[in-house]
Amino acid sequence: GVERGMVFQQGALFEWLTVAENVNFGLRMKKEDPVKTAKKVEEWLEIVGLQGFGNTPTYQLSGGMQQRVALARCLINDPDLILMDEPLGALDALTREKMQSLVLKIWKETGKTIILITHSVEEALLLGERLYVMAPRPGRIHKEYNLPFANMGLTQDLREIKKNKDFSSKREEILTMIWNMEEEIMGKDN
Structure with missing residues (x-):
């Protein structure tokens, strides 16, 4: 995988791309096999709770959903280190709590090192x-x-x-x- 991945305070998504295209962006830049990457995208969308939203333009998503897209886009590239700069700061209290649980779940399942600024x-x-x-x-x-x-x-x-x-x-x-x-x-x- 890549050395490090980054999740910013705002999703930093490509608004003109769909959810799946945003998640797949790094793999596409590495010219990985599109058939394999499509499967990986679906897996990560399921992990972050966005199954069924692959064809949705990201500008139609809530802030919490956009952050989940950003998280999936980072994680699909299998970085050794995940840097998170206030990724939950702009979210409402309930969405923030759900995202905190998701970050813990991903940490448990991947064993990745996460550095979180908050x-x-x-x-x-x-x-x-x-x-x-x-x-x-x-x-x-x-x-x-x-x-x-x-x-x-x-x-x-x-x-x-x-x-x-x-x-x-x-x-x-x-x-x-x-x-x-x-x-x-x-x-x-x-």
């Missing part, structure tokens, strides 16, 4: 095995956490994990740390 502490806790809290000015790693919650999310509902005392405690610890860093920066600016 401003959501809750999302980072749910999806990460390792969490790096960044400090501003200059940007640097302030603290690293090893987390159990992503593995818990493979067998438990994400909403149940959010009710977990350890989860709540860790969320509050990190939010307080970030709040204090921001306050310190604001104090230096005044």
